[in-house]
Amino acid sequence: MTAPFFKYGFFGEDISLVVAFAIGIGFGFFLERAGFNSAKKLAAQFYFKDLTVFKVMFTAIVTAMLGVYYLSVFGVMDLGLVYLTPTFLLPEIIGGFILGIGFVVGGYCPGTACVGAATGRIDALVLFVGIFAGVFGFNEFYPLLKGLYLATPMGQLTLPQVTGLPYGFIVFAVVLMALGGFWGAEWVEKKMAARKVEASS
Protein backbone atom coordinates (compact mmCIF):
# COMPACT_ATOMS: atom_id res chain seq x y z
CA MET A 1 0.00 0.00 0.00
CA THR A 2 1.26 3.44 -0.89
CA ALA A 3 0.15 6.71 0.62
CA PRO A 4 -1.62 9.09 0.13
CA PHE A 5 -4.47 6.57 0.37
CA PHE A 6 -7.14 8.90 -0.98
CA LYS A 7 -5.20 9.76 -4.13
CA TYR A 8 -4.56 6.08 -4.80
CA GLY A 9 -8.27 5.42 -4.46
CA PHE A 10 -8.14 3.15 -1.37
CA PHE A 11 -11.22 4.94 -0.12
CA GLY A 12 -13.72 7.36 -1.57
CA GLU A 13 -14.87 10.85 -0.76
CA ASP A 14 -17.36 9.75 1.93
CA ILE A 15 -14.80 7.70 3.88
CA SER A 16 -12.32 10.56 3.53
CA LEU A 17 -14.70 12.74 5.55
CA VAL A 18 -14.72 10.13 8.32
CA VAL A 19 -10.92 10.02 8.25
CA ALA A 20 -10.77 13.83 8.36
CA PHE A 21 -13.12 13.79 11.36
CA ALA A 22 -10.91 11.29 13.21
CA ILE A 23 -7.77 13.33 12.46
CA GLY A 24 -9.53 16.51 13.58
CA ILE A 25 -10.54 14.94 16.87
CA GLY A 26 -6.97 13.73 17.35
CA PHE A 27 -5.62 17.22 16.61
CA GLY A 28 -8.05 18.78 19.10
CA PHE A 29 -7.17 16.18 21.73
CA PHE A 30 -3.47 16.99 21.60
CA LEU A 31 -4.11 20.75 21.57
CA GLU A 32 -6.15 20.26 24.74
CA ARG A 33 -3.45 18.11 26.32
CA ALA A 34 -0.92 20.87 25.59
CA GLY A 35 -3.16 23.25 27.55
CA PHE A 36 -4.31 25.22 24.52
CA ASN A 37 -7.92 25.41 25.68
CA SER A 38 -6.91 28.33 27.90
CA ALA A 39 -6.67 31.83 26.42
CA LYS A 40 -4.34 32.81 29.27
CA LYS A 41 -1.81 30.17 28.26
CA LEU A 42 -2.06 31.12 24.59
CA ALA A 43 -1.79 34.87 25.20
CA ALA A 44 1.25 34.36 27.47
CA GLN A 45 3.06 33.43 24.24
CA PHE A 46 2.95 37.07 23.11
CA TYR A 47 4.50 38.27 26.36
CA PHE A 48 7.28 35.65 26.11
CA LYS A 49 6.20 34.19 29.44
CA ASP A 50 5.19 30.79 28.13
CA LEU A 51 6.34 29.65 24.70
CA THR A 52 4.50 26.31 24.76
CA VAL A 53 2.60 27.24 21.58
CA PHE A 54 5.82 27.81 19.69
CA LYS A 55 7.33 24.59 21.03
CA VAL A 56 4.28 22.42 20.34
CA MET A 57 3.81 23.78 16.83
CA PHE A 58 7.48 23.48 15.88
CA THR A 59 7.55 19.94 17.31
CA ALA A 60 4.58 19.07 15.11
CA ILE A 61 6.28 20.57 12.05
CA VAL A 62 9.54 18.68 12.64
CA THR A 63 7.76 15.39 13.39
CA ALA A 64 5.58 15.66 10.28
CA MET A 65 8.52 16.72 8.12
CA LEU A 66 10.73 13.81 9.23
CA GLY A 67 7.80 11.40 8.86
CA VAL A 68 6.89 12.55 5.37
CA TYR A 69 10.53 12.65 4.30
CA TYR A 70 11.45 9.15 5.47
CA LEU A 71 8.19 7.55 4.34
CA SER A 72 8.84 8.97 0.87
CA VAL A 73 12.49 7.93 0.83
CA PHE A 74 11.47 4.38 1.75
CA GLY A 75 8.82 4.45 -0.98
CA VAL A 76 5.81 4.05 1.32
CA MET A 77 4.47 7.42 0.26
CA ASP A 78 4.40 9.32 -3.01
CA LEU A 79 5.35 12.86 -2.07
CA GLY A 80 4.54 14.10 -5.56
CA LEU A 81 0.86 13.44 -4.84
CA VAL A 82 0.69 15.39 -1.59
CA TYR A 83 -1.30 18.56 -2.11
CA LEU A 84 0.56 21.80 -1.53
CA THR A 85 -1.39 24.99 -0.91
CA PRO A 86 -0.41 27.52 -3.58
CA THR A 87 1.40 30.62 -2.36
CA PHE A 88 -0.18 34.08 -2.74
CA LEU A 89 2.44 36.20 -1.01
CA LEU A 90 0.73 39.55 -0.44
CA PRO A 91 -2.70 38.29 0.72
CA GLU A 92 -0.92 35.75 2.94
CA ILE A 93 1.08 38.48 4.67
CA ILE A 94 -2.06 40.55 5.21
CA GLY A 95 -4.02 37.50 6.33
CA GLY A 96 -1.20 36.60 8.71
CA PHE A 97 -1.41 40.03 10.33
CA ILE A 98 -5.20 39.81 10.69
CA LEU A 99 -4.94 36.34 12.23
CA GLY A 100 -2.15 37.51 14.53
CA ILE A 101 -4.08 40.54 15.74
CA GLY A 102 -7.16 38.40 16.28
CA PHE A 103 -5.04 35.88 18.18
CA VAL A 104 -3.64 38.53 20.54
CA VAL A 105 -7.00 40.26 21.07
CA GLY A 106 -9.15 37.13 21.33
CA GLY A 107 -6.63 34.85 22.98
CA TYR A 108 -7.35 31.96 20.59
CA CYS A 109 -6.54 30.90 17.08
CA PRO A 110 -9.28 29.11 15.11
CA GLY A 111 -8.19 25.57 16.09
CA THR A 112 -7.73 26.35 19.76
CA ALA A 113 -11.04 28.25 19.81
CA CYS A 114 -12.77 25.00 18.82
CA VAL A 115 -10.87 23.14 21.55
CA GLY A 116 -11.73 25.83 24.11
CA ALA A 117 -15.39 25.83 23.07
CA ALA A 118 -15.48 22.02 23.29
CA THR A 119 -14.20 22.20 26.87
CA GLY A 120 -16.93 24.71 27.72
CA ARG A 121 -15.08 28.01 27.79
CA ILE A 122 -17.37 30.94 27.05
CA ASP A 123 -14.65 33.24 25.67
CA ALA A 124 -13.72 30.51 23.19
CA LEU A 125 -17.37 30.12 22.24
CA VAL A 126 -17.60 33.86 21.52
CA LEU A 127 -14.49 33.63 19.35
CA PHE A 128 -15.97 30.57 17.64
CA VAL A 129 -19.02 32.66 16.66
CA GLY A 130 -16.60 35.37 15.52
CA ILE A 131 -14.83 32.94 13.18
CA PHE A 132 -18.08 32.16 11.40
CA ALA A 133 -19.05 35.83 11.27
CA GLY A 134 -15.68 36.46 9.62
CA VAL A 135 -16.14 33.62 7.15
CA PHE A 136 -19.63 34.87 6.31
CA GLY A 137 -18.40 38.45 5.90
CA PHE A 138 -15.51 37.37 3.69
CA ASN A 139 -17.87 35.46 1.42
CA GLU A 140 -20.33 38.34 1.22
CA PHE A 141 -17.56 40.78 0.28
CA TYR A 142 -15.70 38.30 -1.93
CA PRO A 143 -16.36 40.26 -5.16
CA LEU A 144 -14.61 43.27 -3.59
CA LEU A 145 -11.78 41.22 -2.07
CA LYS A 146 -11.21 38.95 -5.06
CA GLY A 147 -8.43 41.12 -6.55
CA LEU A 148 -6.44 41.02 -3.34
CA TYR A 149 -7.29 37.37 -2.64
CA LEU A 150 -5.73 36.26 -5.91
CA ALA A 151 -2.85 38.78 -5.99
CA THR A 152 0.81 37.74 -6.37
CA PRO A 153 0.20 34.07 -7.21
CA MET A 154 3.42 32.08 -6.97
CA GLY A 155 2.12 28.55 -7.41
CA GLN A 156 2.95 25.56 -5.26
CA LEU A 157 6.33 26.30 -3.73
CA THR A 158 8.65 24.22 -1.58
CA LEU A 159 11.82 25.36 0.17
CA PRO A 160 14.11 23.07 -1.89
CA GLN A 161 12.58 24.59 -5.06
CA VAL A 162 12.97 28.20 -3.93
CA THR A 163 16.49 27.84 -2.51
CA GLY A 164 17.79 25.27 -5.00
CA LEU A 165 19.33 23.35 -2.08
CA PRO A 166 19.05 19.56 -1.77
CA TYR A 167 15.95 18.28 0.01
CA GLY A 168 17.92 16.49 2.74
CA PHE A 169 19.85 19.65 3.51
CA ILE A 170 16.60 21.59 4.07
CA VAL A 171 15.35 18.81 6.37
CA PHE A 172 18.50 19.04 8.47
CA ALA A 173 18.40 22.86 8.48
CA VAL A 174 14.78 22.89 9.71
CA VAL A 175 15.62 20.38 12.46
CA LEU A 176 18.54 22.58 13.57
CA MET A 177 16.26 25.63 13.45
CA ALA A 178 13.73 23.85 15.65
CA LEU A 179 16.31 22.67 18.17
CA GLY A 180 17.82 26.15 18.31
CA GLY A 181 14.32 27.57 18.69
CA PHE A 182 13.49 25.22 21.59
CA TRP A 183 16.72 26.11 23.34
CA GLY A 184 16.09 29.83 22.78
CA ALA A 185 12.48 29.52 23.96
CA GLU A 186 13.50 27.86 27.24
CA TRP A 187 16.15 30.53 27.74
CA VAL A 188 13.62 33.34 27.18
CA GLU A 189 11.12 31.68 29.53
CA LYS A 190 13.73 31.43 32.28
CA LYS A 191 14.71 35.07 31.74
CA MET A 192 11.11 36.23 31.99
CA ALA A 193 10.52 34.12 35.09
CA ALA A 194 13.59 35.65 36.73
CA ARG A 195 12.40 39.16 35.89
CA LYS A 196 9.02 38.39 37.43
CA VAL A 197 10.71 37.30 40.67
CA GLU A 198 12.80 40.49 40.69
CA ALA A 199 9.76 42.65 40.11
CA SER A 200 7.71 41.02 42.84
CA SER A 201 10.51 41.10 45.43
Added chain:
Amino acid sequence: MTDMIRSLTLNARLALTAFVLGFVALFAGNPYKGAAATLNTKELAITMATNADQISVTTVADWIIQGRSDFRVVDLRPAAAFAEYHIPPAENIPVTELGGSNLGRNEKIILYSESGARDAQAWMLLRAKGYRGAYVLHGGLEAWKDSILFPRVPANATPAQLVDFARIKDVSKYFGGSPQAGAGDSTTTAVVMPKLAMPTPSATPAAGAPKKKKKEGC
Protein backbone atom coordinates in the same frame (compact mmCIF):
# COMPACT_ATOMS: atom_id res chain seq x y z
CA MET B 1 26.81 5.43 25.49
CA THR B 2 23.57 3.80 26.71
CA ASP B 3 24.20 5.21 30.18
CA MET B 4 24.57 8.66 28.69
CA ILE B 5 21.27 8.35 26.79
CA ARG B 6 19.53 6.98 29.88
CA SER B 7 20.63 9.98 31.89
CA LEU B 8 18.96 12.39 29.44
CA THR B 9 15.46 13.79 29.95
CA LEU B 10 12.68 12.74 27.58
CA ASN B 11 12.87 16.10 25.81
CA ALA B 12 16.59 15.77 25.30
CA ARG B 13 16.15 12.25 23.94
CA LEU B 14 13.51 13.42 21.46
CA ALA B 15 15.74 16.32 20.43
CA LEU B 16 18.62 13.90 19.90
CA THR B 17 16.40 11.62 17.77
CA ALA B 18 15.30 14.57 15.64
CA PHE B 19 18.91 15.67 15.24
CA VAL B 20 20.08 12.21 14.17
CA LEU B 21 17.18 11.80 11.70
CA GLY B 22 17.84 15.27 10.31
CA PHE B 23 21.54 14.52 9.96
CA VAL B 24 20.91 11.22 8.16
CA ALA B 25 18.52 13.10 5.83
CA LEU B 26 21.56 15.00 4.54
CA PHE B 27 22.68 11.80 2.83
CA ALA B 28 19.39 9.97 2.30
CA GLY B 29 18.63 11.70 -0.99
CA ASN B 30 15.58 13.13 -2.66
CA PRO B 31 12.18 11.89 -1.45
CA TYR B 32 10.48 12.68 -4.76
CA LYS B 33 10.10 9.75 -7.08
CA GLY B 34 11.88 10.46 -10.32
CA ALA B 35 11.41 8.80 -13.69
CA ALA B 36 12.12 5.36 -12.19
CA ALA B 37 9.11 3.11 -11.67
CA THR B 38 8.42 -0.31 -10.27
CA LEU B 39 6.29 -2.95 -11.94
CA ASN B 40 4.35 -5.79 -10.43
CA THR B 41 4.76 -8.02 -13.47
CA LYS B 42 2.51 -10.78 -12.16
CA GLU B 43 -0.36 -8.39 -11.46
CA LEU B 44 0.04 -6.83 -14.90
CA ALA B 45 0.16 -10.24 -16.58
CA ILE B 46 -3.08 -11.29 -14.88
CA THR B 47 -4.70 -8.00 -15.85
CA MET B 48 -3.72 -8.53 -19.47
CA ALA B 49 -4.74 -12.20 -19.50
CA THR B 50 -8.21 -11.42 -18.19
CA ASN B 51 -8.61 -8.44 -20.55
CA ALA B 52 -9.19 -6.26 -17.50
CA ASP B 53 -7.00 -3.65 -19.15
CA GLN B 54 -9.33 -3.30 -22.14
CA ILE B 55 -12.50 -1.34 -22.58
CA SER B 56 -14.73 -1.62 -25.64
CA VAL B 57 -15.63 1.28 -27.92
CA THR B 58 -19.37 0.66 -27.38
CA THR B 59 -18.95 0.98 -23.60
CA VAL B 60 -17.10 4.26 -23.96
CA ALA B 61 -19.66 5.53 -26.49
CA ASP B 62 -22.45 4.73 -24.03
CA TRP B 63 -20.64 6.53 -21.21
CA ILE B 64 -20.19 9.63 -23.35
CA ILE B 65 -23.87 9.63 -24.35
CA GLN B 66 -24.91 9.18 -20.72
CA GLY B 67 -22.88 12.30 -19.95
CA ARG B 68 -20.75 10.52 -17.38
CA SER B 69 -17.78 12.56 -16.24
CA ASP B 70 -15.97 10.04 -14.05
CA PHE B 71 -13.48 9.10 -16.74
CA ARG B 72 -10.97 10.81 -19.00
CA VAL B 73 -10.20 9.92 -22.58
CA VAL B 74 -6.62 10.46 -23.69
CA ASP B 75 -5.64 10.68 -27.35
CA LEU B 76 -1.98 9.67 -27.75
CA ARG B 77 -1.68 10.55 -31.43
CA PRO B 78 0.25 13.56 -32.81
CA ALA B 79 -1.43 16.94 -32.47
CA ALA B 80 -2.17 17.16 -36.22
CA ALA B 81 -4.10 13.87 -36.21
CA PHE B 82 -5.87 14.98 -33.06
CA ALA B 83 -6.92 18.25 -34.69
CA GLU B 84 -8.33 16.34 -37.68
CA TYR B 85 -10.54 14.08 -35.61
CA HIS B 86 -10.78 12.76 -32.07
CA ILE B 87 -13.36 11.11 -29.87
CA PRO B 88 -15.36 14.04 -28.47
CA PRO B 89 -14.24 14.32 -24.83
CA ALA B 90 -10.62 13.30 -25.56
CA GLU B 91 -7.62 15.39 -24.60
CA ASN B 92 -4.37 15.18 -26.52
CA ILE B 93 -1.41 14.02 -24.43
CA PRO B 94 1.69 12.68 -26.25
CA VAL B 95 3.29 9.57 -24.71
CA THR B 96 6.38 11.52 -23.65
CA GLU B 97 4.27 13.89 -21.58
CA LEU B 98 2.16 11.27 -19.84
CA GLY B 99 4.31 11.36 -16.71
CA GLY B 100 4.04 15.11 -16.27
CA SER B 101 0.37 15.42 -17.18
CA ASN B 102 -2.37 16.33 -14.74
CA LEU B 103 -3.90 12.86 -14.89
CA GLY B 104 -4.78 11.56 -11.44
CA ARG B 105 -3.77 8.15 -10.16
CA ASN B 106 -7.30 7.71 -8.82
CA GLU B 107 -8.95 8.59 -12.14
CA LYS B 108 -10.32 6.28 -14.78
CA ILE B 109 -8.17 6.93 -17.82
CA ILE B 110 -8.98 5.54 -21.26
CA LEU B 111 -6.07 5.56 -23.68
CA TYR B 112 -6.30 5.29 -27.43
CA SER B 113 -4.14 5.69 -30.49
CA GLU B 114 -4.65 4.67 -34.12
CA SER B 115 -4.89 0.91 -33.77
CA GLY B 116 -3.79 -0.17 -30.32
CA ALA B 117 0.00 -0.57 -30.22
CA ARG B 118 1.00 2.81 -28.82
CA ASP B 119 -1.82 2.81 -26.31
CA ALA B 120 -0.76 -0.57 -24.91
CA GLN B 121 2.74 0.82 -24.37
CA ALA B 122 1.35 3.96 -22.76
CA TRP B 123 -0.87 1.79 -20.57
CA MET B 124 2.21 -0.06 -19.33
CA LEU B 125 3.94 3.25 -18.57
CA LEU B 126 0.97 4.53 -16.58
CA ARG B 127 0.47 1.30 -14.65
CA ALA B 128 4.17 1.27 -13.78
CA LYS B 129 3.78 4.73 -12.33
CA GLY B 130 0.85 3.66 -10.18
CA TYR B 131 -2.10 4.78 -12.30
CA ARG B 132 -4.45 1.97 -11.34
CA GLY B 133 -7.37 3.23 -13.40
CA ALA B 134 -5.69 3.14 -16.83
CA TYR B 135 -7.48 1.28 -19.63
CA VAL B 136 -6.87 0.76 -23.31
CA LEU B 137 -9.61 1.44 -25.81
CA HIS B 138 -9.88 -1.97 -27.46
CA GLY B 139 -8.89 -1.68 -31.11
CA GLY B 140 -8.06 2.00 -30.85
CA LEU B 141 -9.47 4.64 -33.15
CA GLU B 142 -9.82 2.06 -35.96
CA ALA B 143 -12.35 0.16 -33.86
CA TRP B 144 -14.11 3.41 -33.02
CA LYS B 145 -14.51 4.15 -36.75
CA ASP B 146 -15.58 0.60 -37.61
CA SER B 147 -18.04 0.07 -34.77
CA ILE B 148 -19.30 3.53 -33.87
CA LEU B 149 -18.86 5.97 -36.74
CA PHE B 150 -19.37 3.68 -39.73
CA PRO B 151 -20.91 0.46 -38.52
CA ARG B 152 -21.79 -2.15 -41.13
CA VAL B 153 -24.25 -4.94 -41.02
CA PRO B 154 -23.20 -8.21 -42.68
CA ALA B 155 -25.13 -9.17 -45.82
CA ASN B 156 -26.45 -12.37 -44.22
CA ALA B 157 -27.16 -10.87 -40.82
CA THR B 158 -28.97 -12.86 -38.17
CA PRO B 159 -31.98 -11.22 -36.47
CA ALA B 160 -29.87 -10.66 -33.34
CA GLN B 161 -27.25 -8.82 -35.38
CA LEU B 162 -29.95 -6.66 -36.94
CA VAL B 163 -31.27 -5.68 -33.52
CA ASP B 164 -27.76 -4.75 -32.46
CA PHE B 165 -27.30 -2.73 -35.60
CA ALA B 166 -30.53 -0.80 -35.02
CA ARG B 167 -29.24 0.22 -31.63
CA ILE B 168 -25.75 1.12 -32.79
CA LYS B 169 -27.25 3.24 -35.58
CA ASP B 170 -28.52 5.75 -33.04
CA VAL B 171 -25.18 5.78 -31.24
CA SER B 172 -23.44 6.33 -34.55
CA LYS B 173 -25.72 9.24 -35.47
CA TYR B 174 -25.09 10.81 -32.09
CA PHE B 175 -21.39 10.96 -32.89
CA GLY B 176 -22.04 12.26 -36.40
CA GLY B 177 -21.23 8.97 -38.11
CA SER B 178 -22.96 7.32 -41.02
CA PRO B 179 -24.11 3.72 -40.56
CA GLN B 180 -23.41 1.66 -43.67
CA ALA B 181 -26.71 -0.19 -43.81
CA GLY B 182 -26.76 -3.34 -45.89
CA ALA B 183 -23.37 -2.68 -47.42
CA GLY B 184 -21.32 -5.74 -48.14
CA ASP B 185 -17.67 -6.00 -47.29
CA SER B 186 -16.55 -5.43 -50.89
CA THR B 187 -18.27 -2.09 -51.40
CA THR B 188 -16.07 0.42 -49.74
CA THR B 189 -17.93 3.66 -50.14
CA ALA B 190 -15.89 6.74 -49.43
CA VAL B 191 -16.65 7.52 -45.83
CA VAL B 192 -16.50 11.09 -44.67
CA MET B 193 -15.11 11.76 -41.23
CA PRO B 194 -17.61 13.71 -39.17
CA LYS B 195 -16.93 17.33 -38.48
CA LEU B 196 -15.42 18.02 -35.10
CA ALA B 197 -18.31 20.27 -34.19
CA MET B 198 -20.48 17.33 -33.30
CA PRO B 199 -23.00 17.29 -30.51
CA THR B 200 -21.05 16.94 -27.33
CA PRO B 201 -23.06 16.16 -24.25
CA SER B 202 -23.04 19.21 -22.04
CA ALA B 203 -21.89 17.28 -19.00
CA THR B 204 -18.57 16.29 -20.51
CA PRO B 205 -15.85 18.92 -20.58
CA ALA B 206 -14.77 20.30 -23.94
CA ALA B 207 -11.72 18.69 -25.49
CA GLY B 208 -8.47 19.97 -24.10
CA ALA B 209 -10.14 22.16 -21.51
CA PRO B 210 -8.27 21.98 -18.21
CA LYS B 211 -10.12 19.92 -15.67
CA LYS B 212 -11.47 21.87 -12.78
CA LYS B 213 -9.09 21.41 -9.94
CA LYS B 214 -10.62 20.28 -6.74
CA LYS B 215 -9.84 22.51 -3.86
CA GLU B 216 -7.95 20.89 -1.06
CA GLY B 217 -6.14 22.03 1.99
CA CYS B 218 -7.09 23.37 5.33
